Structure formats: C-alpha cells, structure tokens
Amino acid sequence: MNNNGTTINKNAQQIHEPLFQVTKRAYTTWQKAWIIRAVAIAVALVICAVVIVLVTGLNPLNVYGTMFEGNFGTERKIWNLLREIAMLLCVSLAVTPAFKMKFWNIGAEGQSLIGALASVACMIYLGDKLPNGVLIPVMLISSVLAGALWGLIPAYFKAKFNTNETLFTLMMNYIAMQLVAFCIVFWENPKNSNNVGVINSSSKSGWLPVIGDQKYLLPVLIVALLTAVMFIYLRYSKQGYEISVVGESQNTAKYVGINVKKVVLRTMAISGAICGIAGFLITSGVDHSIRSDTIGGLGFTAIMVSWLAKFNPIYMVLSSFLIVFLEIGASSIATDFKLNESIADVLTGIILFFIIGSEFFIQYKLKFHKRDKKEA
Amino acid sequence: MSEKRIALGLRNITKVFGDKYANKNVSLDVYHGEILSVLGENGSGKTSLMNVVAGIYTPDYGQIFIDGKEVSINSPKDAFSFNVGMIHQHFKLVDVFSATENIVLGIDDGGFDLKKAREKIVQIAEKYGFIIDPDKKIYDMSVSEKQTVEIIRVLYRGADILILDEPTAVLTPQETKVLFNVLRRMRDDGKSIIIITHKLHEVLSLSDRVAVLRKGEYAGTVITSQTNEKELTELMVGGKADLNIHRDEPKNAATRLTVSGINCKNREGVTVLKDVSFEAKAGEILGIAGIAGSGQRELLEAIAGLQKLEDGEVVYIDPKTHEKENLRNKTPLEIREMGVRLSFVPEDRLGMGLVGNMGIVDNMMLRSYRKGHSMFVSRKEPKNLADEIIDRLHIVTPDAETPVRRLSGGNVQKVLVGREIAAAPTVLMAAYPVRGLDIGASHTIYDLLNEQKKKGVAVIFVGEDLDVLIELCDRIMVLSGGAVSGIVNGRQTTKEEIGLLMTKSKEESANEQ
Numbered sequence: 008m009n010n011n012g013t014t015i016n017k018n019a020q021q022i023h024e025p026l027f028q029v030t031k032r033a034y035t036t037w038q039k040a041w042i043i044r045a046v047a048i049a050v051a052l053v054i055c056a057v058v059i060v061l062v063t064g065l066n067p068l069n070v071y072g073t074m075f076e077g078n079f080g081t082e083r084k085i086w087n088l089l090r091e092i093a094m095l096l097c098v099s100l101a102v103t104p105a106f107k108m109k110f111w112n113i114g115a116e117g118q119s120l121i122g123a124l125a126s127v128a129c130m131i132y133l134g135d136k137l138p139n140g141v142l143i144p145v146m147l148i149s150s151v152l153a154g155a156l157w158g159l160i161p162a163y164f165k166a167k168f169n170t171n172e173t174l175f176t177l178m179m180n181y182i183a184m185q186l187v188a189f190c191i192v193f194w195e196n197p198k199n200s201n202n203v204g205v206i207n208s209s210s211k212s213g214w215l216p217v218i219g220d221q222k223y224l225l226p227v228l229i230v231a232l233l234t235a236v237m238f239i240y241l242r243y244s245k246q247g248y249e250i251s252v253v254g255e256s257q258n259t260a261k262y263v264g265i266n267v268k269k270v271v272l273r274t275m276a277i278s279g280a281i282c283g284i285a286g287f288l289i290t291s292g293v294d295h296s297i298r299s300d301t302i303g304g305l306g307f308t309a310i311m312v313s314w315l316a317k318f319n320p321i322y323m324v325l326s327s328f329l330i331v332f333l334e335i336g337a338s339s340i341a342t343d344f345k346l347n348e349s350i351a352d353v354l355t356g357i358i359l360f361f362i363i364g365s366e367f368f369i370q371y372k373l374k375f376h377k378r379d380k381k382e383a
Numbered sequence: 384m385s386e387k388r389i390a391l392g393l394r395n396i397t398k399v400f401g402d403k404y405a406n407k408n409v410s411l412d413v414y415h416g417e418i419l420s421v422l423g424e425n426g427s428g429k430t431s432l433m434n435v436v437a438g439i440y441t442p443d444y445g446q447i448f449i450d451g452k453e454v455s456i457n458s459p460k461d462a463f464s465f466n467v468g469m470i471h472q473h474f475k476l477v478d479v480f481s482a483t484e485n486i487v488l489g490i491d492d493g494g495f496d497l498k499k500a501r502e503k504i505v506q507i508a509e510k511y512g513f514i515i516d517p518d519k520k521i522y523d524m525s526v527s528e529k530q531t532v533e534i535i536r537v538l539y540r541g542a543d544i545l546i547l548d549e550p551t552a553v554l555t556p557q558e559t560k561v562l563f564n565v566l567r568r569m570r571d572d573g574k575s576i577i578i579i580t581h582k583l584h585e586v587l588s589l590s591d592r593v594a595v596l597r598k599g600e601y602a603g604t605v606i607t608s609q610t611n612e613k614e615l616t617e618l619m620v621g622g623k624a625d626l627n628i629h630r631d632e633p634k635n636a637a638t639r640l641t642v643s644g645i646n647c648k649n650r651e652g653v654t655v656l657k658d659v660s661f662e663a664k665a666g667e668i669l670g671i672a673g674i675a676g677s678g679q680r681e682l683l684e685a686i687a688g689l690q691k692l693e694d695g696e697v698v699y700i701d702p703k704t705h706e707k708e709n710l711r712n713k714t715p716l717e718i719r720e721m722g723v724r725l726s727f728v729p730e731d732r733l734g735m736g737l738v739g740n741m742g743i744v745d746n747m748m749l750r751s752y753r754k755g756h757s758m759f760v761s762r763k764e765p766k767n768l769a770d771e772i773i774d775r776l777h778i779v780t781p782d783a784e785t786p787v788r789r790l791s792g793g794n795v796q797k798v799l800v801g802r803e804i805a806a807a808p809t810v811l812m813a814a815y816p817v818r819g820l821d822i823g824a825s826h827t828i829y830d831l832l833n834e835q836k837k838k839g840v841a842v843i844f845v846g847e848d849l850d851v852l853i854e855l856c857d858r859i860m861v862l863s864g865g866a867v868s869g870i871v872n873g874r875q876t877t878k879e880e881i882g883l884l885m886t887k888s889k890e891e892s893a894n895e896q
Contacts, residue, residue: 243760244759245752245753246758248752251738251741255740255741256734256735259734259736259749262715263750264688264717264719
C-alpha cells in the first residue's frame with residue numbers, strides 16, 4: 008500500500024476512486040469486460056506490429072493477413088481450424104469439472120492418450136472381426152472406460168490418502184506415454200519403423216463415418232453436443248451443484264452432508280471419461296493411428312482454455328478458438344515468410360500475455376495514490 | 384485536562400477502500416498520560432483509523448501530528464521511530480522463539496545481546512507489573528501471556544503511544560482486570576494509551592476519555608466520568624437504542640438432547656473434548672461459555688455429526704414420539720435422514736455455513752438441493768425462500784443472486800441464521816452468531832433465537848460476551864480445556880463466577896468433588 012503512490016494525482020476529488028487492491032470484478036459489467044478485452048487485443052496487436060517491424064522488417068499488416076489466411080484461407084483450412092478447435096475444446100471440457108472442484112487435474116494428456124490407446128487396440132484386434140456399427144461403439148466405450156480409470160486412480164489415492172493430485176496426475180501422463188511406446192513395438196507397421204502407420208487403411212474399419220461429405224463434421228458435432236451437455240450439467244444438475252460446493256469449500260460441503268470423497272471420485276471419473284472420448288475422436292475420427300505424442304499437449308493447453316473461460320463451457324468455445332487461431336496463424340507466418348518458428352511463438356506469447364493480463368484489469372481498477380505534498 | 388500536552392493529533396484523516404469510506408474526516412487528540420477508548424460498532428472504522436496511525440495504511444487525506452509536529456507514517460517502522468506501537472488483535476509472534484527472542488526480533492541496534500535484552504525486559508515487567516517469563520517459548524504460553532509479550536515488545540522499543548486493538552476479546556474477566564491494572568500504571572507513567580473496543584463496561588471502567596466513531600466518521604469525544612452506557616450507545620448507533628435483551632421463562636422444558644460422556648480428538652490427536660455431559664431442553668436457551676478454543680466448536684460439530692467421537696453418546700429425543708435416537712458418529716446426512724431437524728449456525732460463516740461465491744438463492748439450496756428425484760436442481764423454491772428471508776430479516780443486498788461474500792457481516796449472518804431457522808429445527812445450535820455484528824444486527828439475532836425458544840426449540844448458544852450470555856441464556860455451561868467446568872443458572876450467576884469456571888482446570892474441579 009505504501010509503494011503504489013509513485014504517480015501523483017493532482018485532482019483531490021479522486022479520493023473516492025477505488026484502490027487497485029480492491030477486487031472490482033463484481034462491479035464490472037460484461038460490456039465493460041469485453042471492451043477491456045478488446046482493448047487488450049488491440050494493444051497486443053500494436054506491440055506485435057512493433058516487434059515485427061523491428062525484428063523482421065516485414066509489414067505487420069501482411070503478417071496479420073497471413074495469420075488470417077492460414078486459418079480461413081480455404082475451405083480445407085477452415086475445416087482444419089474447426090477440427091483443431093473441437094479436439095482442444097473436448098479436452099478442455101474434460102478438465103473443467105475437475106478444476107471447478109479445485110482438483111488440479113493436469114493429467115488430461117495421459118487420460119486422453121490412454122483413451123486413444125484403447126480405441127486403437129480395438130481397431131487393431133477387432134477390426135476384422137466386428138462390423139463398424141458394433142466396433143465403433145465398442146471403441147468409444149473402451150476409450151471412456153480407460154480414460155475414466157486413468158482419472159479414478161489419482162482420485163482414489165487423493166480421497167483415501169490425500170496424496171497430491173497434481174503430481175499424481177502428471178506422473179500418470181508418463182505412464183500412459185510409456186504404455187503407448189510399449190504397444191507400438193507390437194503394432195509397428197512396417198516392421199522396425201517404430202511407427203504404427205494408418206490402421207485399417209483399406210477396410211476403414213473403426214474409422215468414424217464421414218457424414219455430409221465432410222470428414223470432420225461428425226467429430227465437430229459430437230464436441231458441440233458435449234459442450235451443451237457439460238454446460239447444463241455444471242449449471243443445472245445436482246451433481247454440478249455439488250462440484251461447485253466442494254470446489255468452493257470442502258468444509259461447507261461436509262457441513263451440509265455432501266460426501267466429498269464420492270464427489271471427487273465421480274467427478275474425476277467424468278473428467279477422465281471425457282478425455283477418453285477425446286482420445287477416441289482423435290484416433291477414430293482424425294489420425295487413425297497412434298504415437299506417444301498423439302495428444303500433442305492438448306491436455307495442458309486445455310487447462311488454459313478452461314481457466315480463460317472461467318470454467319464456462321460456452322466461453323470455452325471462444326477461448327479454444329483464440330488459442331487454435333494463434334497457433335495456426337503462427338505456423339503459417341513461419342512458413343510463408345520463411346521465418347524461424349520462434350518469432351511466431353514470440354507473437355503468440357505477446358497476444359496471450361495481454362489477453363490473460365486483461366483479466367487483471369477486469370477484476371481490479373487502478374487508483375493512483377495521492378501523496379503528502381512533502382514527500383512529493 | 385487543559386494543561387495536558389497533546390501526544391497524538393489526527394486531523395481530517397480519510398481512508399477509502401473501493402468506494403467505501405473506512406474513515407472520513409476523523410480528527411481527534413490523545414494526551415500524554417491518558418487512556419483513550421476508541422469506541423464504535425464493527426465496521427465503524429476503529430481499526431482502520433488505528434492502522435493509519437501505526438503505519439499499516441497510508442491515509443488518502445489528512446494529517447497526523449506527534450507532539451505538535453506533522454509527521455508522515457508510511458510503515459510500522461516509521462511508527463516506531465515516532466514512538467507509536469500497536470498491539471494487534473491477532474498476535475504476530477514466532478511460536479518456536481522465547482519471549483525475549485520475540486521481543487528483540489527485528490530491532491537493529493548493532494548487537495544481538497540476549498542477556499542485556501532479558502534484563503531490560505525484566506525491568507519493564509517490574510515497572511508496570513507484568514508477569515512474564517522471558518525464557519518461555521511462545522508455544523507454551525496462554526493467550527494472555529502472548530499478549531503480555533506483544534505489549535512488552537512495543538514498550539521495549541520505547542513506545543510512548545500504545546494502541547491496543549480489542550485486547551480483552553481473548554481474555555477472561557480476571558485476566559482483563561490484570562491487564563487493566565497494567566495499563567493504568569503505564570498511564571500514570573505518562574504514556575498515552577489508545578484502546579479499541581466495543582465493550583461499553585470496559586470503556587467505562589478503564590478510560591479517561593472516549594472517542595466514538597460511527598460509520599467511519601467521528602461522532603464525538605466524551606469524558607468517561609461524565610457519561611453512561613446509554614449515552615455512549617446512542618453516540619455509537621446514532622439514535623435511541625434498546626439494550627435490554629428479552630428473556631422469557633422456558634415453558635414445558637422437556638429434554639431434547641442428552642450428551643453423555645463424549646470424548647473427542649482433533650486431527651493432531653490432541654484431546655479436545657473430555658467427558659462432556661449435558662442436556663439441552665426444549666424451549667430454553669443453553670449458553671456455552673469458555674475461553675476461545677476450549678472445545679466449543681468441536682462440541683457443536685460433534686453433535687452435528689462433523690467430528691468423530693472417541694466415546695460417549697449423543698441422544699436425541701423426538702418431540703412427538705419421544706423415541707430416542709443415537710446420533711453418535713452419524714454423518715450430517717444420516718442425521719437428517721433420520722428425521723432429526725438439527726440446525727447449526729457454525730462459527731465460520733463463509734467457510735462452512737455458506738459458500739461465499741454463491742448468491743443467496745444457491746446458498747439456500749445447500750440444505751434442500753437433494754429434494755426430489757430429478758437429476759437437476761430446482762431453483763424455484765430456494766428463490767422464494769431467499770426472497771422471503773431477505774424481506775423478513777431486512778437483508779441489505781443488491782439482489783438474491785449477489786455472492787454472499789460481498790454482503791456485510793451482519794447480512795451474511797442473517798442469511799445463514801435465516802436458512803437454518805427456515806428448516807423448522809427442533810434443535811438449533813449457534814456458534815458465536817453475533818461475532819462481528821453491530822448492535823442492531825446482534826439484537827435481531829437475539830430476537831430470532833428467542834423466537835425459536837418460544838416455539839419450543841432447544842437452542843444452544845455459544846457466546847463470548849459474558850454480559851450477553853447472562854442476559855440471554857436460561858442456563859450457561861462453561862467449558863474449560865475441553866471439559867465442563869460447571870453449569871450455572873443464567874438468572875442467578877455473575878460474570879465473576881463464570882470467569883472463574885472458565886479458567887478452572889480439570890484437576891481443580893476433580894478435587895472439589
């Protein structure tokens with residue numbers, strides 16, 4: 008409090024202006040919040056422009072144009088964008104109930120990967136035994152179960168022995184990765200390639216059906232449905248209400264008779280199960296293969312998506328769009344201008360910094376402290 | 384008075400938090416050699432004003448004079464350089480250090496001579512009549528000993544102006560007396576003492592003058608010898624106030640709850656309840672007194688099913704069927720499913736009783752959301768209940784959806800008590816329900832408790848203000864170190880009797896038997 012008065016405000020009438028220590032979110036209307044966010048993005052773009060000119064000498068408008076082009080340039084690009092958003096959003100939906108419960112599930116990567124592994128195993132071993140109409144539901148169910156199991160293990164230890172869920176879920180990621188690496192040894196095709204390759208490429212068994220001539224339409228629709236379900240679940244269901252109470256205060260939950268352990272287990276099973284769905288969609292709907300980095304860090308990016316949207320599944324559509332847009336944009340800048348990947352990452356970093364930073368200004372208002380005349 | 388010199392002068396001190404004035408144009412003087420009480424309801428700005436003087440807050444406006452010279456106090460260190468020291472409500476001591484080590488902590492006088500420091504501490508203690516063992520570790524100390532260390536620490540640094548923030552809140556009446564004697568001796572030595580309190584009788588017995596704050600503004604200063612409780616209250620609340628707490632004779636007092644021989648350990652395995660037995664009767668208010676942390680919380684939580692019992696029984700007697708139900712080691716949910724209407728207003732309102740980030744409607748739902756077979760919650764009934772409680776208890780809130788943490792302490796408590804009463808309880812337990820509430824809100828709570836008593840509810844009231852306990856309760860049970868040291872009749876007992884019971888150890892009570 009004593010150090011914030013470096014700027015002298017000459018207007019004594021400003022005394023009733025709030026201090027920046029005071030939480031102001033409650034009084035920030037949503038219109039104002041969006042104006043602050045818009046200003047933050049504008050400032051970020053200006054600063055990025057300065058960096059672009061200084062470092063590369065390119066015209067920033069061209070660079071921004073390329074970013075846009077990379078995302079929306081062709082129909083194929085638009086569908087790629089939608090697919091990426093859907094996959095990121097799916098994992099983000101999965102981590103949201105856990106984070107809302109203040110259970111730091113940073114194991115979505117592993118939960119998704121184990122789901123993907125389950126799907127791929129079904130594709131490989133049951134591909135020629137079951138018709139697609141049976142195989143695909145079997146794949147979905149086994150992915151869901153595998154993901155749920157991967158989520159339940161740390162939750163069980165948390166509930167039973169109060170282990171640290173952050174470390175536990177993180178370690179589970181590595182176990183999942185090593186399991187996949189182990190399985191690849193058996194599944195590699197061709198031999199000694201250390202690669203599974205496209206599974207059932209001729210029979211397409213276990214491949215998610217293509218509807219409306221669009222390969223990615225079905226996965227996108229599934230994720231859209233999940234988003235709506237998750238929104239309703241968190242906001243209107245009794246279980247969603249319990250998640251909020253446990254997340255806000257375990258003491259309150261115990262006081263009203265909520266079985267905290269049960270809620271933790273149930274919520275982590277749901278979290279893991281949706282990760283499993285993400286793993287299923289990625290393998291059955293997109294990759295038709297598996298590597299130990301199939302999930303590609305979505306499990307971690309999802310945490311950012313979820314927090315940026317304040318755990319609201321509808322806002323998460325926006326935040327996952329933003330992040331995917333920046334990623335695709337950055338890589339198209341890098342290829343189009345033959346730039347080093349790093350400059351694209353710098354630009355992404357600047358933009359994210361401002362967007363996350365704007366949340367501070369939405370919650371707090373700065374007041375410049377008026378100091379005693381003598382100290383001034 | 385006129386020949387006295389002004390030690391500390393405040394002129395137009397203004398401190399703003401957000402859009403709320405904590406202090407607005409407060410001007411007051413403190414003389415050398417006097418005890419000034421700063422009196423005011425909760426939220427009237429007493430503590431923030433004193434934090435300004437102690438250098439914890441920087442005022443937004445206004446001047447501070449010490450011995451006639453304008454100063455600017457920007458840190459507690461600055462404050463010490465002007466010989467101002469504050470003893471906070473929450474002690475700031477290092478547990479594993481001895482008294483002496485704590486006292487010299489942070490003083491940079493070139494050397495680190497504990498022996499010399501110890502001598503100086505003993506001198507100070509002798510001069511003012513403190514009882515202190517300079518080598519005792521803080522974790523071995525009682526609350527009042529810790530407070531002594533805090534006061535000596537301030538004196539050791541040469542403070543002439545001492546500010547004490549609610550020093551008696553944690554003390555028994557006997558300890559309070561000792562503290563007051565020490566303070567008087569310091570006054571006679573020429574020190575200026577400012578004591579923040581909202582207990583009127585203490586103000587009257589101790590101070591020379593009383594400065595009253597009301598809603599952040601200075602309401603006036605009166606000379607203690609020329610005033611009385613009524614006048615002070617009117618200054619505090621800014622109007623006429625009825626200070627009497629109503630008490631009806633209990634009617635048809637049938638036993639509703641029998642607690643027998645319960646023992647309880649906390650998470651660290653320390654025994655927190657020792658062989659506690661008592662009865663709570665329908666239509667009566669049973670008060671529970673004791674020094675903070677004597678097992679009050681654990682007792683209520685044990686009854687509510689939140690504490691595991693080592694042994695003993697909690698038996699509920701149904702008012703209609705007279706059937707006995709053992710609540711021992713039942714979860715809160717099981718207790719409710721047994722049809723026992725037990726309501727509990729816990730001490731930690733926002734951490735246990737309510738969810739701070741939820742609105743009143745969602746907080747109403749905490750008790751009722753399970754109703755029905757639908758997997759979705761219905762917010763219709765909770766909304767109606769919320770509106771009803773807002774209306775009936777005059778809760779000040781922008782709307783029923785505003786997060787309750789943004790309401791004032793009194794309104795938060797009304798939400799909690801309102802919800803618990805709405806469940807039509809047969810047993811109502813309330814832990815420190817008026818802590819932090821102003822006089823008006825406190826009386827609303829007393830009225831609500833009395834109303835429940837009239838309806839034949841067995842009310843258990845854990846309180847800290849003995850005057851209130853004696854005025855409100857039919858019987859008062861005193862806890863000391865987790866054991867019952869006595870149960871007295873509220874109509875006949877005195878503060879001194881309760882005070883003695885509060886400090887009585889288990890051995891003493893065993894010897895008497």
